[in-house]
Amino acid sequence: MLHSILGVPIGxxxxxxxxxxxxxxxxxxxxxxIKYGNFIQVLIQIIIIVLVIFMIVKAxxxxxxxxxxxx
Numbered sequence: 163m164l165h166s167i168l169g170v171p172i173g174x175x176x177x178x179x180x181x182x183x184x185x186x187x188x189x190x191x192x193x194x195x196i197k198y199g200n201f202i203q204v205l206i207q208i209i210i211i212v213l214v215i216f217m218i219v220k221a222x223x224x225x226x227x228x229x230x231x232x233x
Contacts, residue, residue: 177202 180199187193 177206 177199180202181195181197183193183195185194
């Protein structure tokens with residue numbers, strides 16, 4: 163679900179399939195690859211979650227501050 167939510171702001175880009183192939187697959191032998199796309203996808207998701215939590219905490223602190231000034 164988070165992949166679909168993340169895809170909207172970045173134009174539907176899915177990084178999970180990105181990889182560097184070191185050795186192609188031959189017959190039954192699978193390819194040897196460095197799959198870095200999933201790491202990038204998770205990193206972007208973590209950054210978005212951290213920003214949302216930061217904004218929520220900032221809004222809560224601002225609300226507390228305005229309540230103290232009202233007293």
